[in-house]
Amino acid sequence: MKKRVIFFALLLFGVGAAYAAGEFDGVDNVVKNLDSSVSTTSGSGMRAAMAWAPVLLFFTGLGIAFRQSKKESEQQGDTYKIVITCVVASVLGAFVGILADAVLGRILMGDSMKGLQVVWEYWKSALSAK
Structure with a gap:
């Protein structure tokens, strides 16, 4: 038991000495850079998910309606009735996707129009329409 306590005390002393000597100065920069890159990646992933939600729900509605x-x-x-049901379900699926984007914009950004603006800017840049 005493060997573990002595080992732990020496380990803490070694880490403290290395920290005091400035050995971990680069770690702070790495953590800050990682935080900014993660937030950038998460933001682009969320923008893509919001932009593709109406398209995916459109095709989901189409598939479910066609099968039923x-x-x-x-x-x-x-x-x-196949054609009518598929058209109605596809339009409803796209509408639900747009509504989901507005709700996500309201929850994440405080304004539902900002959520729709994200979708607009994504598709505008994806289609290179300036």
Whole structure:
């Protein structure tokens, strides 16, 4: 037991001596640079997620509606219901995606229009329309 206490005390003394000698000055700069790079990466990831949400929900609504309406049309024999159901579900999916972006903007940035502005700027820069 005493060997562990002595080892721990020597370890603390060694770390303290290294810290006092300035051996860990570069660690602070590394941590600050890592923090800024993580926030930049997180921001670009969040912008991409917000921008792609309406597109993904559009196709999700389309897929779910197509599968469900195909089952119903096989039972009833009405093929035009597939098209109508798919169009309505796709538009609703895109609308839910835009609404989700507005809600995220409200939660994260305090203004729902800022969330929609993020989506606008993302697609504007992605399509190179200046």
